[in-house]
Amino acid sequence: MPKEVTLYECSHAIVRTDRIKCEKGYNLTGKAADGGIGIRQLARGDTLACEVCQRCPDFDSMGPPIPKEEKGWRRKLSNFGPLA
Numbered sequence: 001m002p003k004e005v006t007l008y009e010c011s012h013a014i015v016r017t018d019r020i021k022c023e024k025g026y027n028l029t030g031k032a033a034d035g036g037i038g039i040r041q042l043a044r045g046d047t048l049a050c051e052v053c054q055r056c057p058d059f060d061s062m063g064p065p066i067p068k069e070e071k072g073w074r075r076k077l078s079n080f081g082p083l084a
Contacts, residue, residue, distance in 0.1 A: 007048040008071065011060040015039060020048070024058045045072020 007013040012023045019036035022028055027035035028050045041048060045068070053059060 004047075004049045005053050005056075005059055005061075006065065007050065007053065008066045009061050009063065010053065010056075011062045012058060015042070022052075024056075026052050026056060026058075028052060043073055 007020060007028070010022075014021055014023050016036070018039045019034060020028065020039060020042060021034070021036040025035065028037050029035075030052070037048075037050070
């Protein structure tokens with residue numbers, strides 16, 4: 001079974017304002033009109049293993065997967081009080 005690829009690893013994943021998009025133009029969710037996903041998933045440290053990425057012919061790895069404990073920042077910041 002091939003390993004699961006994530007947006008954390010892909011050099012084509014870009015953040016535009018509050019959305020994560022594919023610079024190659026692939027729709028990451030199959031639902032959103034703009035093809036992106038909300039940045040809150042990144043902030044929570046979600047897996048970000050989109051179905052379309054698993055079979056993407058343009059996947060270009062930036063390196064090894066990021067360890068789970070290094071993903072997201074909301075949990076880390078919650079130690080400092082409520083988030084705005």
